[in-house]
Amino acid sequence: MITNTEKQRVRLKKKIKKYYFFTEPYIKNGFCPTKQLLSTTLDKWSLFCVFNLGYHDVLRFNELKKNIDGISSRMLTVTLKKLEEYDIVERKVYSEIPPKVEYSLTEFGFQLSDKLIDLSSWFISNSKVLR
Numbered sequence: 001m002i003t004n005t006e007k008q009r010v011r012l013k014k015k016i017k018k019y020y021f022f023t024e025p026y027i028k029n030g031f032c033p034t035k036q037l038l039s040t041t042l043d044k045w046s047l048f049c050v051f052n053l054g055y056h057d058v059l060r061f062n063e064l065k066k067n068i069d070g071i072s073s074r075m076l077t078v079t080l081k082k083l084e085e086y087d088i089v090e091r092k093v094y095s096e097i098p099p100k101v102e103y104s105l106t107e108f109g110f111q112l113s114d115k116l117i118d119l120s121s122w123f124i125s126n127s128k129v130l131r
Helices: 004-028 033-041 044-056 061-067 073-085 107-126
Strands: 058-060 089-094 100-105
Touching (some): 033 044, 033 107, 044 058, 044 073, 061 073, 073 089
């Protein structure tokens, strides 16, 4: 008789096999798209930016800085530029004096933040490190 755990393991193996088939051309060239994306989004400041923009929809630079305790202006600038490069955050500049800049999540960023919240919630609920 096959247990649920065994079925889950078989399903996981199939997923991994499919993933490696899909990503093999990247990995052969020394590039892992998932690692690249996760290393970009799973650092301390990126998560705070993504979660704040996911919650507030649109924020200006100083509003975002005020919401993220301890971040410097330089680190926020670097983080937002990095998130823009990966099409997670969109920067909209208005031609006003003084210039007005707003940040929001792209559709990809919105979907990613949803997955990251699920991952974070799962980790908090199941991690022995946090207990």
